[in-house]
Amino acid sequence: MSRSVLVTGGNRGIGLAIARAFADAGDKVAITYRSGEPPAALEELGCLAVRCDITDTEQVEQAYKEIEAEHGPVEVLIANAGITKDQLLMRMSEEDFTSVIDTNLTGTFRVVKRANRGMLRAKKGRVVLISSVVGLYGGPGQANYAASKAALVGFARSLSRELGSRNITFNVVAPGFVDTAMTRALSEEQRAAIMAQVPLGRYAQPEEIAATVRFLASDDASYITGAVIPVDGGLGMGH
Numbered sequence: 001m002s003r004s005v006l007v008t009g010g011n012r013g014i015g016l017a018i019a020r021a022f023a024d025a026g027d028k029v030a031i032t033y034r035s036g037e038p039p040a041a042l043e044e045l046g047c048l049a050v051r052c053d054i055t056d057t058e059q060v061e062q063a064y065k066e067i068e069a070e071h072g073p074v075e076v077l078i079a080n081a082g083i084t085k086d087q088l089l090m091r092m093s094e095e096d097f098t099s100v101i102d103t104n105l106t107g108t109f110r111v112v113k114r115a116n117r118g119m120l121r122a123k124k125g126r127v128v129l130i131s132s133v134v135g136l137y138g139g140p141g142q143a144n145y146a147a148s149k150a151a152l153v154g155f156a157r158s159l160s161r162e163l164g165s166r167n168i169t170f171n172v173v174a175p176g177f178v179d180t181a182m183t184r185a186l187s188e189e190q191r192a193a194i195m196a197q198v199p200l201g202r203y204a205q206p207e208e209i210a211a212t213v214r215f216l217a218s219d220d221a222s223y224i225t226g227a228v229i230p231v232d233g234g235l236g237m238g239h
């Protein structure tokens with residue numbers, strides 16, 4: 001199997017682990033990065049790195065053109081790029097709120113909409129959205145982030161109903177706390193408080209999220225759509 005796979009925000013953290021998982025399986029992988037230079041590891045894996053800020057529709061269009069020219073239409077899209085701007089509600093500015101929505105929700109809409117063009121033509125496609133346990137569990141100081149991640153569930157489920165007959169699946173992965181730059185920004189106190197709530201008693205490694213994403217894009221998951229799969233060490237049970 002050598003499909004054209006796109007992972008947004010694939011230059012580091014969970015996205016990089018996902019890119020590696022698909023490349024190791026023999027797929028043609030493109031990643032987008034927003035800032036800096038993509039790590040050398042990506043080149044070694046044979047991944048195509050394309051600069052793209054998903055808050056800019058024109059940049060999304062350009063990225064797809066570049067990827068299509070090299071790998072053909074995107075058959076598997078992993079919408080992974082995301083940000084946090086945590087703040088208690090009273091101190092949360094409107095910009096803190098809208099910028100998180102614009103990246104995590106509207107940015108996902110932009111990349112999914114553009115991918116859909118080729119998937120409709122191919123009469124098949126796999127889309128996996130990276131949400132968070134916080135989407136349905138909530139988190140103090142994370143009203144913007146939780147709202148954006150919960151919204152991905154309604155987005156994916158609507159598209160599952162809209163496009164299921166076209167053989168395109170839409171699934172959501174909801175990671176718990178994963179050891180990446182995003183969580184390294186938390187204080188020791190915050191990290192300890194989170195850990196105390198996690199039945200498995202540890203953070204996830206990015207590879208543990210990548211394994212589930214790859215499963216959802218595989219033939220073994222051909223009858224799964226509109227699902228929300230927690231990979232959270234049990235943190236979100238019942239939510």
Ligand SMILES: NC(=O)c1ccc[n+]([C@@H]2O[C@H](COP(=O)([O-])OP(=O)(O)OC[C@H]3O[C@@H](n4cnc5c(N)ncnc54)[C@H](OP(=O)(O)O)[C@@H]3O)[C@@H](O)[C@H]2O)c1
Binds near residue numbers: 011083132175176
């Ligand atoms: N880490 C966790 O515990 C955790 C838990 C649940 C869910 N998640 C979700 O998993 C995803 C990846 O998280 P991570 O921990 O790997 O985060 P990370 O290390 O902070 O990486 C985030 C990635 O998203 C990219 N990105 C951010 N804004 C972008 C934009 N406007 N346009 C294009 N790319 C953009 C970043 O690009 P730059 O390198 O240019 O900044 C980076 O590649 C996110 O959606 C996050 O919400 C993470």
